[in-house]
Amino acid sequence: LATPAVGAWLDAWYAFWLASLVCGLAFFAASADPRLRRGVVLSCVLLWAAGAWLYVLLPAVGPIFAFPELFEGLEDRLPRARAAQSLLWENHRRVLAADPAAPFRHTLGVAALPSLHVAFHALFTAWARHAAPLLFWPFLLATGLTFMGSLATGWLYAVDGDLGIGLAPLNYGDRSANRPPPMTTYDLGTLRTGAIVELDNVRPD
Numbered sequence: 001l002a003t004p005a006v007g008a009w010l011d012a013w014y015a016f017w018l019a020s021l022v023c024g025l026a027f028f029a030a031s032a033d034p035r036l037r038r039g040v041v042l043s044c045v046l047l048w049a050a051g052a053w054l055y056v057l058l059p060a061v062g063p064i065f066a067f068p069e070l071f072e073g074l075e076d077r078l079p080r081a082r083a084a085q086s087l088l089w090e091n092h093r094r095v096l097a098a099d100p101a102a103p104f105r106h107t108l109g110v111a112a113l114p115s116l117h118v119a120f121h122a123l124f125t126a127w128a129r130h131a132a133p134l135l136f137w138p139f140l141l142a143t144g145l146t147f148m149g150s151l152a153t154g155w156l157y158a159v160d161g162d163l164g165i166g167l168a169p170l171n172y173g174d175r176s177a178n179r180p181p182p183m184t185t186y187d188l189g190t191l192r193t194g195a196i197v198e199l200d201n202v203r204p205d
Contacts, residue, residue: 007152011075014149017117020142024124027135036131038189039147043172047123048116050167054109059060064154065089081148091096118147119164126172 028040064071064085076080087108095106125139143165150156 004077006081007074009154010145010149013145014117014153014155015084017146021120021173024139027132028127031131033131040127043123043127044120047119047168050170051114052115053117054163054167058113060112060157060160061110062091062160063157065092065110070138078153081155085154094151098099099197113150113154113160114158114167115147115150115161116164117150117155118143118161119168121133121146122165122168123172126169157159 025040025044029037031037064081071078091104091108091111094102095109112165121139121143125136125143128135128139145167147158147161148163151158
């Protein structure tokens with residue numbers, strides 16, 4: 001966080017993760033190839049499931065929770081991250097307290113290992129490499145920025161992002177014998193859905 005602008009930019013980018021995930025899924029869902037659509041969705045489900053089980057087997061919290069003193073004075077540079085972290089940590093304290101008078105929310109868990117934020121961008125990068133080469137570098141850049149954002153905001157350690165990147169290829173469904181063909185420029189430009197393509201292939205008797 002060399003300057004306030006860098007910190008604010010990484011904070012904003014990391015907060016954009018969920019929207020970027022939806023955009024990535026929407027792009028691949030627009031493919032004319034049903035094998036590609038099924039493969040991407042299945043790999044996302046497997047990755048999410050694998051990450052969830054690792055959270056259970058290897059419970060961990062990020063440096064902002066373990067060593068908050070390291071991030072003192074950075075609140076102004078990371079407003080989005082600090083707001084979310086405060087909310088999650090308060091809920092985490094309620095989980096540990098197990099006090100019926102202070103119920104916790106099951107949807108606000110705290111976990112770090114692996115980084116699914118980084119993992120999903122790495123997974124999209126792997127799919128784009130063969131199915132949408134024009135988006136390989138943008139997805140690769142997104143993976144790097146998300147990795148940097150996770151460190152700068154204190155959400156994660158580097159090993160969390162490393163494991164996420166390593167986990168993504170294990171859930172990548174590409175096989176050379178069944179590899180979906182690359183999306184053509186026409187596919188990218190028109191974003192035709194599988195339903196429209198199927199209608200295109202219908203011929204009257």
